Amino acid sequence: MAANLDKATVREKIAKRAEQEIESGYYVNLGIGMPTMVANYIQDDKQVVLQSENGLLGIGRSPYESEVDPDLINAGKETVTASKGAAYCSSAESFAMVRGEHLDLAILGGMEGAQNGDLANWMIPGKMIKGMGGAMDIVHGAKKVVIIMDHVNKHGDPKILKECRLPLTGQGVVDRIITDRAVIDVEPKGLVLVDVLEGWTVEEVVESTEAELVVSDRLLQQSN
Amino acid sequence: MKTIYSTFQEAVKDIKDHSTIMVGGFGLVGIPENLILALVESEVKHLTVISNNCGVDDWGLGLLLKNKQIDKMIGSYVGENKEFERQVLAGELEVELTPQGTLAERIRAGGAGIPAFYSPAGVGTPIAEGKEVRTFNGKDYLLQTGLKADFSLVRAEYGDHAGNLIYNKTARNFNPEIATAGEVTIAEVENLVDIGEMDPDRIHTPGIYVQGLVEGNQEKRIERLTIKKQA
Numbered sequence: 359m360a361a362n363l364d365k366a367t368v369r370e371k372i373a374k375r376a377e378q379e380i381e382s383g384y385y386v387n388l389g390i391g392m393p394t395m396v397a398n399y400i401q402d403d404k405q406v407v408l409q410s411e412n413g414l415l416g417i418g419r420s421p422y423e424s425e426v427d428p429d430l431i432n433a434g435k436e437t438v439t440a441s442k443g444a445a446y447c448s449s450a451e452s453f454a455m456v457r458g459e460h461l462d463l464a465i466l467g468g469m470e471g472a473q474n475g476d477l478a479n480w481m482i483p484g485k486m487i488k489g490m491g492g493a494m495d496i497v498h499g500a501k502k503v504v505i506i507m508d509h510v511n512k513h514g515d516p517k518i519l520k521e522c523r524l525p526l527t528g529q530g531v532v533d534r535i536i537t538d539r540a541v542i543d544v545e546p547k548g549l550v551l552v553d554v555l556e557g558w559t560v561e562e563v564v565e566s567t568e569a570e571l572v573v574s575d576r577l578l579q580q581s582n
Numbered sequence: 583m584k585t586i587y588s589t590f591q592e593a594v595k596d597i598k599d600h601s602t603i604m605v606g607g608f609g610l611v612g613i614p615e616n617l618i619l620a621l622v623e624s625e626v627k628h629l630t631v632i633s634n635n636c637g638v639d640d641w642g643l644g645l646l647l648k649n650k651q652i653d654k655m656i657g658s659y660v661g662e663n664k665e666f667e668r669q670v671l672a673g674e675l676e677v678e679l680t681p682q683g684t685l686a687e688r689i690r691a692g693g694a695g696i697p698a699f700y701s702p703a704g705v706g707t708p709i710a711e712g713k714e715v716r717t718f719n720g721k722d723y724l725l726q727t728g729l730k731a732d733f734s735l736v737r738a739e740y741g742d743h744a745g746n747l748i749y750n751k752t753a754r755n756f757n758p759e760i761a762t763a764g765e766v767t768i769a770e771v772e773n774l775v776d777i778g779e780m781d782p783d784r785i786h787t788p789g790i791y792v793q794g795l796v797e798g799n800q801e802k803r804i805e806r807l808t809i810k811k812q813a
Contacts, residue, residue: 411682412608413755420810428611428802429739429753435609435662436808446751448758448786449608449634450690453683457701481708486671487679488661494709495683498702529706 368508368538374399375555376465376506376536380406387411387456387496389466390434392506396465409461411492413452416444433492453492456499464500466493468507470522473569475532475544477505478524490527497528509537509566516568518542539563542571550574584745585794586774590620593768593796597626597733604689604731604760605633605643609805612753613642614737614770616798622649630654632689632729634682634756638662641803658682662805679709684726686759691728693762698727734764738787741771742780745789754786761791768794
């Protein structure tokens with residue numbers, strides 16, 4: 359079992375693994391929180407355009423103090439710059455890009471994922487509902503939807519379930535789940551364990567996952 | 583020629599109790615901050631507000647909320663506002679959450695004369711309750727209705743006496759669609775210029791949608807200042 363890594367190190371590990379999903383030439387939407395961190399690890403040799411659903415196609419780095427423009431933020435409401443070749447648009451046009459399946463990839467956070475590709479990441483009954491923001495639209499728009507999250511919750515309970523218990527963000531929308539322990543694909547036959555991250559074994563991943571996992575042929579060969 | 587108001591108070595004087603208003607902005611960016619301040623001062627009550635967010639506790643639409651001027655809010659994300667939470671839990675405020683892209687399209691549809699449309703967002707989720715589901719090419723969609731308002735309040739960087747508007751960067755956000763969906767649209771502009779000064783090819787909102795304009799300076803508060811240290 360992996361050593362007790364602090365939270366920041368775990369987040370960095372997940373973000374770095376998620377970066378590998380991004381190919382040069384992609385248009386990508388990164389969700390708020392840990393997904394936004396993925397941008398910090400994008401390899402220099404990849405040409406990537408990051409979309410922000412508040413109307414910016416081409417998010418740049420954070421501004422220097424002298425460059426701060428209060429009219430220029432990302433969807434997390436942080437001040438940003440626009441990248442070279444960026445374009446601004448309205449919210450309706452921004453979501454036309456999303457809904458029209460023009461984005462290659464969306465990386466979003468998750469509270470729960472299920473073996474049929476369902477995702478829950480926006481509300482906990484009994485707690486204050488903050489709103490879904492753009493997540494419900496984005497999960498239906500991007501050509502590939504990747505969820506990144508901790509493999510288990512703070513009580514050690516699995517977050518990858520047979521069925522989501524929380525109200526859904528989207529039904530059957532997830533293509534891949536990346537956690538601090540594993541990379542899991544959602545396929546018609548169910549969940550396929552395609553990779554185990556450093557410090558963990560296939561058995562440990564299977565044990566900490568409620569949903570059924572099919573171990574990929576490649577992983578089976580590796581462990582033999 | 584459009585009505586040019588000399589004060590923000592005058593610009594909002596026709597907004598009466600029980601009006602439905604749409605307000606541009608994403609977070610605090612691109613909000614018509616002076617028009618909102620004038621509404622707070624006007625004490626108009628029982629408003630239905632359509633806006634992506636509801637400001638923060640001490641700025642933007644959060645001020646209307648604090649003053650108990652809003653009965654119902656239609657938006658996509660209201661998590662930055664503690665007073666909002668308190669009023670919802672106390673049953674003082676009705677809220678209709680709509681996915682952000684669906685909200686933008688509902689407003690666009692309202693302004694474009696489209697009563698309803700189908701969107702995939704929210705199928706199989708709590709927001710699908712009571713909505714018609716229809717399948718196209720093997721995929722399910724929800725019927726969503728267009729939205730209109732008695733008054734639309736927007737913020738632009740430039741406006742001219744013909745009502746043409748140009749927005750700045752991500753302060754554009756919901757403003758162009760909201761400008762089209764108000765029975766009366768009032769634009770708060772940073773710079774009011776003469777007709778002919780704006781390049782027709784650069785206009786974001788053609789003047790036909792705008793009934794009145796008022797010029798003023800904004801504070802432009804920043805919610806999450808994120809800066810890169812100079813190396």
